Amino acid sequence: MILTGEVFDGEKFIGTKSIVIEENKIKEIRDQEEESKGIILPGLIDAHIHFFGVKEDNLISWNLTPEGLSVARSFKDMINLLASGFTAVRDLGSKSAIFLSKAEKEGYIPGPRIIASGYSIAETGGNDDPTDLPLDMAQRLSYSFYCDSPWECRKAVRLAMRQGAEVIKIYSSGAFSQRGYPKPALTVEDIKAIVDEAHRSGLKVASHAYGEEAIANSIEGGVDSIEHGLGLTEELAEEIKRKGIFYVPTLATYSKEIKIRELDEEVAVKRKELIDKHLNEDVKIAVEKGLKIVAGTDYVGSPERRHGDNYKEIVLLSRFMSLDKALASATSIAADCLGLKMGRIAEGYEANLVMFRKIRNADDLNPENVVYVVRKGKLYDPQNLKAIFS
Ligand SMILES: [Zn+2]
Secondary structure, eight states: OEEEEEEEOSSSEEEEEEEEEETTEEEEEEEOOSOOOSEEEEOEEEEEEOOOOOSSOSHHHHHHSOHHHHHHHHHHHHHHHHHTTEEEEEEOSOSSHHHHHHHHHHTSSOOOEEEEOOSEEEOTTSTTOOTTSOHHHHHHHOSEEEOOSHHHHHHHHHHHHHHTOSEEEEESBOOTTSSSSOOBOSOHHHHHHHHHHHHHTTOEEEEEEESHHHHHHHHHHTOSEEEEEETOOHHHHHHHHHHTOEEEOOHHHHTSOOOOOSOOHHHHHHHHHHHHHIIIIIHHHHHHTTOEEOOOOOBOSSSSSOTTOTTHHHHHHTTTSOHHHHHHHTTHHHHHHHTOSOSOOOTTSBOOEEEESOOSSGGGGSGGGEEEEEETTEEEOHHHHHHTTO
16 A cells, blocks of 8 residues: 655654555655645554543543443544544553453454553542542542552552553542642652552553642652643753653643532632643743653543544644644654654554644644544544444
């Protein structure tokens, strides 16, 4: 198969080329041999999602939806992701993604390559602990392992790996899904133990961090990526840069109205300040300090945060950087963050591509403009994919 178009190779536009695909690989990139039909990008990557398969977007639904139902509903999300040009995603905490990943690899369902964390790791009473429930019930239903010492944390990493985790996800702070203002969680000693245990098996550690202290603890603990990273400062950004840590700001989630549970006025105001700073200043600091910024939506598959709309993160990032850089954050840089040999159009790479009719700016990455998607060398018409569920 030969595909011709204006090519973005993962870092820059390289002109109109003809890409020769044999079996599932990019065999050769030749000078233009036929008429260009659009813009060809490496398949897009969303580095932070959850396959919750939920109709309502709240902590109780994320935890209480039965595993089987969550998996079944997520088939549609996988198809929507693929049809919108996403050929890899990283699920950072859910009960279903490990199984979806396996089924996709085995060829039972088409979809993006899924790097899944399995259960995430959190402290007791911390994020992802629905504290309205008795503890034994919360732990039974949770998609996190709760642990409260370095040794318990090591055990939790081993349990996640036993599930089939390809990355380890930790909660270094609370989040907005809980009551109150998010506090730091897990100690630096806990985080160091998790990182040591994960790295011993070649797995990276992704750290959910809200606020300066949680970001500082994550850096000191040696994590590989800071997720969300609200409250970034210049000093913290310099440390993140020095250590080569990836920064995944997940702006798409904060640009939406977030449902907040029974908040008192003071907490609501402080939360809004943190969000406004994140949406307006944090990425600016990250760009100025030269961080490796990665596109991740934190979409969960609810109607508000729908899989298939994931390009919106690239739109938000493009406000702070050039189109080339924004595209790289969702292709080559994202692939490096996930540790995958993907996100680039180069000889020898697996053929994971997407063609758009036009890309004048990031808004044109709207799924309406997708001409075709190539996953593992197989060409999909997005309309045919979507027809399965219409
Ligand atoms: Zn998340």
